[in-house]
Amino acid sequence: MKAFSQMIFIVCFINGVILLAQNNYPQNYFRNPLHIPIQLAANFGAVRTNHFHMGLDIRTNSQENLSVVAAADGYVSRIKIERYGFGNAIYITHPNGYTTVYAHLNSFFDGLDQYVKERQYKDEKWEQDMVLSPKQFPVSKGQLIALSGNTGGSAGPHLHFEIRDTKTEECINPLLFGFDVPDRISPIISGMYWYDRRFSTYEPGANGITVKKVGNMYTTNLIQISSPTISFGIKAIDKANQGFNLGIYEAKLFMDGQLKYGFKIDKVSYEDIRYLNGCIDYTKFVQDKMSIQHLSTLPGMKLEHYSTGSDGIINFQDNEIHNIEIVLTDVNGNTSRLVTKVQFTKILFKF
Ligand SMILES: [Zn+2]
Structure with missing residues (x-):
């Protein structure tokens, strides 16, 4: 019996290694951007009107104002404030060549919120698309960066989360990075x-x-x-x-x-x-x-x-x-x- 369960373990392990070996993306480098387990409302590549869905829609228990944390160390490289689309969004650039994007947010962390408000006041313009330098707002993995919301083109509270190649700006399927999203259901x-x-x-x-x-x-x-x-x-x-x-x-x-x-x-x-x-x-x-x-x-x-x-x-x-x-x-x-x-x-x- 023990030998049998060992064999099962080895077979599962080999299968796991084969699956992981199929992609070159860093596994478990990024953490879940929320403090609750990831439940998907939409995945990468889902069919939308005139476009593919470019990230994950992560459920927030139908609530707003959940803590959103940095998926890994990096710095806030861009802030977007728009009426439609992403609503309020943070981009974090990481040293491993990827940028994570968090959208439909309600608010940003204290210092950043202040910075954005000052810029809006100075520009006399509410909508913003600002590029920030690495020294301005460095963040560490797990640091609170925002509160989730339902801003922009969002039909209900959730977090839209993307992983992009920083250089090419291509969006990559976040599920290839080893997030824990249990799934035993076939298409x-x-x-x-x-x-x-x-x-x-x-x-x-x-x-x-x-x-x-x-x-x-x-x-x-x-x-x-x-x-x-x-x-x-x-x-x-x-x-x-x-x-x-x-x-x-x-x-x-x-x-x-x-x-x-x-x-x-x-x-x-x-x-x-x-x-x-x-x-x-x-x-x-x-x-x-x-x-x-x-x-x-x-x-x-x-x-x-x-x-x-x-x-x-x-x-x-x-x-x-x-x-x-x-x-x-x-x-x-x-x-x-x-x-x-x-x-x-x-x-x-x-x-
Ligand atoms: Zn989305």
């Missing part, structure tokens, strides 16, 4: 769609395929298709252990065991934010508030660090039945599989 697939790629994906648009769950696997009936050139889309959500709907971290599409297309949301730069509309079925999103994510590259799509494999366009060369597998994985490695078969049914004319 949930609710729909599959195919698109006739002889035409634009907007017109004639998505063809629905009914998805059913059998055991712990998803499947559909045999998908019979009349176009020789198609692509697929998927409608799915993820959940952590609490009930909020989160965005999908990673998806892969295989045909006959070969990777046709994959996406993974590790990092996104603010310059590329608009390419979100090339990752989803924009028509369905606008008309039905439904987010179907394409498992193919759309024309003009230039989002870096997003897709792997080829372009996801399937060109049928025969009328055989082909195996399709879609694999969705969250940051904690929980995986869901959709396994089905597809067949092109029109007669192929060969010259």
Whole structure:
């Protein structure tokens, strides 16, 4: 029994090491910016109107004025005060090459609050975007920097938290830094769609395929298709252990065991934010508030660090039945599989 539990431990340990070894981001360098356990209301890469969500929305027990602390040593490098967007926000630059951002705050710590008010008074301007030098407001890990709130474009009290590469300003998925966010729930697939790629994906648009769950696997009936050139889309959500709907971290599409297309949301730069509309079925999103994510590259799509494999366009060369597998994985490695078969049914004319 002891040997068995030791073996289990070793297997889990190796799995953990493999998972950690998959990214180069410092693990556990940053602490939870709140004094309560992290519960997510939204994750990195969640689909929003015209953009990806660029950080974590951390729940604050539906309250305002919770203590927000510096995630690591560093200095206050920027303060933003705006009516919409981030509301009141603090940026802290850390010596390890990353900057953390805390938004929708109610107020800043004493000295900083005073400094900001003086600047607003001097400029006779309430909205501010100020850059600060390293000597002005150094902070240490765990130091109180602000009180949480609901300022700016926020629909309820929460803390919006981002981690950026200081040099490139790319936003990185904070969950890759080893925060403790318990999650044993696999992504949930609710729909599959195919698109006739002889035409634009907007017109004639998505063809629905009914998805059913059998055991712990998803499947559909045999998908019979009349176009020789198609692509697929998927409608799915993820959940952590609490009930909020989160965005999908990673998806892969295989045909006959070969990777046709994959996406993974590790990092996104603010310059590329608009390419979100090339990752989803924009028509369905606008008309039905439904987010179907394409498992193919759309024309003009230039989002870096997003897709792997080829372009996801399937060109049928025969009328055989082909195996399709879609694999969705969250940051904690929980995986869901959709396994089905597809067949092109029109007669192929060969010259
Ligand atoms: Zn947010």
